Amino acid sequence: MSNIKLKLKPNTKNNFITYAIMLALFLSVQVLDLTGSLSSLFKGLLVPICMYVILAVSLNLVVGILGELSLGHAGFMCVGAYVSAFFSVAFKEVITADWLRLIIAILMGGLSAAFVGLIIGIPVLRLKGDYLAIVTLAFGEIIKNLANIFYIGVDSKGIHVSTSSVDDLNLLPDGKAILKGSLGISGTPKDSNFILGFILVVITVVVCLNLINSRTGRAVMAIRDNRIAAESIGINVTKYKLLIFSISAFFAGIAGVLYSHNLSSLTATTKNFGYNMSIMILVLVVLGGIGSIRGSIISAVILTVLPESLRVLKDYRMLIYAIVLIVLMIANNNEKTQIIKDKLSIKNFIKNRKNAKMSIKEGD
Helix, strand or coil: CCCCCCCCCHHHHHHHHHHHHHHHHHHHHHHHHHCCCCCHHHHCCHHHHHHHHHHHHHHHHHHHHHCCCCCCHHHHHHHHHHHHHHHHHHCCCCCCCHHHHHHHHHHHHHHHHHHHHHHHHHHHCCCCHHHHHHHHHHHHHHHHHHHHHCEEEEECCEEEEECCCCHHHCCCCCCEEEEEHHHCEECCCCCCCHHHHHHHHHHHHHHHHHHHCCHHHHHHHHHHHCHHHHHHCCCCHHHHHHHHHHHHHHHHHHHHHHHHCCCCEECCCHHHHCHHHHHHHHHHHHHHCCCCHHHHHHHHHHHHHHHHHHHHHHHHHHHHHHHHHHHHHHHHCCHHHHHHHHHHCHHHHHHHHHHHHHHHHHHC
């Protein structure tokens, strides 16, 4: 009986390697947790790691696959965080099943961020390069500042909105203020955990990888490589740009849901939803390799764990972190490093092993 060999496409093999790395990381964390080897500090980092992975992978769709520089990713994360937190607090007593409330919050956070991404993308995606980066950065800051000026409450009559103070909401005795301007939202259920975060990471990576390898992904990469040529063969440039921008915003919103449900109090500051966060996400994408989903995952894990690992250095912690970041950036763009990476890559290892087997058979 002849042996049946399953031949997989190179992209499929590459995707399976990414999934295997993710599964290995997940199982490693579970083993460390069960054996008591995982400190409370690193347990607290598990949800942020998942959040940063989702943010890096989703931004890579815009920066790496579409080829446009966007600096408003933190703004979409802010939309998802605030919408989901508002919903969870408002319906905390109505929807008593935590899992159901959380699923609805995730969908609302992602869809609201995607809607904002679509609205912003219509005028913004007409720009290119530095101009697009500046405008998206501005929109991100606008979203953050809007979150700090609104006061929203609910009572038996419905939703009340004000831009001055909680008193101006004129709530009934049965009502409560949920969004309190710069004080943000408090009392959000802490429903985020590592299992949920990993499931959302898997969904994000699977969707993004399949999108990249699909007909839509090839059309988007054609636009990235040569817009005029893509238009000449009938590719609707505006449609595909808006689609990728909205999907990227959707997953940024989901990352915001993870963030908001990992804290009891949510506020919009420059550190968590401002330009600092947008730059940080872009660094994760660039360090992991523009267009590389697997690289984004690895860089997000490393750059989230590294600052906390250097806490023993106290005052020198961020200095060492900055030096390591610079060295990694230089090494990542070095030709000799690329040669070493190619030699050590799993893909080339499998290819070389296959060639070696073929040469042995030919020798026999």
